[in-house]
Amino acid sequence: xxxxxxxxxxxxxxxxxxxxxxxxxxxxxxxxxxxxxxxxxxxxxxxxxxxxxxxxxxxxxxxxxxxxxxxxxxxxxxxxxxxxxxxxxxxxxxxxxxxxxxxxxxxxxxxxxxxxxxxxxxxxxxxxxxxxxxxxxxxxxxxxxxxxxxxxxxxxxxxxxxxxxxxxxxxxxxxxxxxxxxxxxxxxxxxxxxx
Numbered sequence: 295x296x297x298x299x300x301x302x303x304x305x306x307x308x309x310x311x312x313x314x315x316x317x318x319x320x321x322x323x324x325x326x327x328x329x330x331x332x333x334x335x336x337x338x339x340x341x342x343x344x345x346x347x348x349x350x351x352x353x354x355x356x357x358x359x360x361x362x363x364x365x366x367x368x369x370x371x372x373x374x375x376x377x378x379x380x381x382x383x384x385x386x387x388x389x390x391x392x393x394x395x396x397x398x399x400x401x402x403x404x405x406x407x408x409x410x411x412x413x414x415x416x417x418x419x420x421x422x423x424x425x426x427x428x429x430x431x432x433x434x435x436x437x438x439x440x441x442x443x444x445x446x447x448x449x450x451x452x453x454x455x456x457x458x459x460x461x462x463x464x465x466x467x468x469x470x471x472x473x474x475x476x477x478x479x480x481x482x483x484x485x486x487x488x489x
Contacts (some may be wrong), residue, residue: 314365317462321379323386329488331386338380339399343373351410355456383473399426399485409465411456414447417465419472435485441471
């Protein structure tokens with residue numbers, strides 16, 4: 295009788311651990327410096343999500359057999375989250391133009407934005423950023439930016455004990471670092487005449 299009760303308790307705790315968490319992702323402009331010649335001349339035209347798992351999916355905290363115990367999703371479609379994050383980053387740098395008001399437009403492809411934890415936490419962000427001259431519609435600059443992060447943290451905080459908040463922060467930091475790479479690149483700033 296005791297073994298059956300213990301087995302039922304273990305099964306219930308494992309099933310109860312399978313959950314989906316919608317998490318906020320945002321750009322935080324805490325340490326951003328405006329370029330010397332910054333003017334609001336750039337807008338985000340389009341963001342395309344070309345990841346294997348599109349929509350809101352970001353990743354999961356996994357159990358010992360690789361099974362997803364805690365699935366992590368963005369609070370909205372990833373393409374919308376990235377669109378807003380790039381707009382916030384441009385605004386923090388004094389580069390964001392009003393809608394249809396800029397000379398340059400960004401066409402962004404989300405190639406990777408994900409996270410996972412089996413034992414260590416991992417987060418990855420990779421964006422292909424093209425700058426279009428809006429008067430001609432032609433690309434004048436293109437670059438792939440990427441950020442990969444790992445955190446071993448507490449080796450006992452895995453599986454059902456894994457922290458959604460810590461993995462979300464690592465993912466958000468990776469997204470922000472990739473955006474900073476794109477917008478702080480001297481070649482980008484030269485193209486949009488902010489340098």
